[in-house]
Amino acid sequence: xxxxxxxxxxxxxxxxxxxxxxxxxxxxxxxxxxxxxxxxxxxxxxxxxxxxxxxxxxxxxxxxxxxxxxxxxxxxxxxxxxxxxxxxxxxxxxxxxxxxxxxxxxxxxxxxxxxxxxxxxxxxxxxxxx
Numbered sequence: 001x002x003x004x005x006x007x008x009x010x011x012x013x014x015x016x017x018x019x020x021x022x023x024x025x026x027x028x029x030x031x032x033x034x035x036x037x038x039x040x041x042x043x044x045x046x047x048x049x050x051x052x053x054x055x056x057x058x059x060x061x062x063x064x065x066x067x068x069x070x071x072x073x074x075x076x077x078x079x080x081x082x083x084x085x086x087x088x089x090x091x092x093x094x095x096x097x098x099x100x101x102x103x104x105x106x107x108x109x110x111x112x113x114x115x116x117x118x119x120x121x122x123x124x125x126x127x128x129x130x
Contacts, residue, residue, distance in 0.1 A: 002047035002116055003027045007037030007063060008079070009055040013101065017050060020105045021112070034058030038066045045071065048115055053080040053090060061089060068094035075115045079103065 004026050008014035011032075018028040029046070031037035035058040041049065049067060053060035060078060067074045078090035081101030090098060097111050 001025045001027060002112070003029070003045075004112070005029050005031065005037060005040060005046040005049045007031045007034055007049065007055070007060070008052040009033055010052070013052070013103075017103055017108065020103075020108055024109060024112075026112070034060060034063030034066075037063055038070070041067055041074075042070060048075045048077065048112055050077045050079055051090075051095070053078055053086045054082055061086065061093065064090055064093045064095050075118075077111060077115070 004021050006014055006017050006028060008017065008030075009032055014030055014032070018030060021028050029040060031040050033055050034051070037049070037051070038058070051060045051063050051067075060080075064076050064078065067076055074094070076095045078087055078095035078098045079101060080086055080098070087095075087098040096115065099107060099111065
């Protein structure tokens with residue numbers, strides 16, 4: 001079981017992703033934007049963070065940058081449904097994996113499992129970038 005933070009402004013996407021992860025016995029916390037997500041991470045570290053790239057208040061790119069400044073070992077998965085070109089920037093800032101929306105449940109599970117097997121700050125490479 002892992003502690004996973006989902007930072008996603010779309011409520012349906014947020015709850016759907018959370019349902020997949022809670023079905024696998026992970027403890028899931030939710031944030032509707034990057035500002036709240038960064039505050040939540042600062043108050044209680046998580047094993048994995050799933051971050052949408054396009055959000056109001058604080059977008060995913062800024063969120064990833066702040067998470068990695070706070071914790072260089074943060075395991076961050078970047079998610080987008082509208083801006084696949086931003087995934088490369090997310091990788092440059094420290095996202096260790098990316099997923100396109102709609103998120104495939106099995107791919108999400110495989111990605112989470114791969115990240116949990118790796119040491120913090122180090123991706124084991126068993127799941128290719130999307």
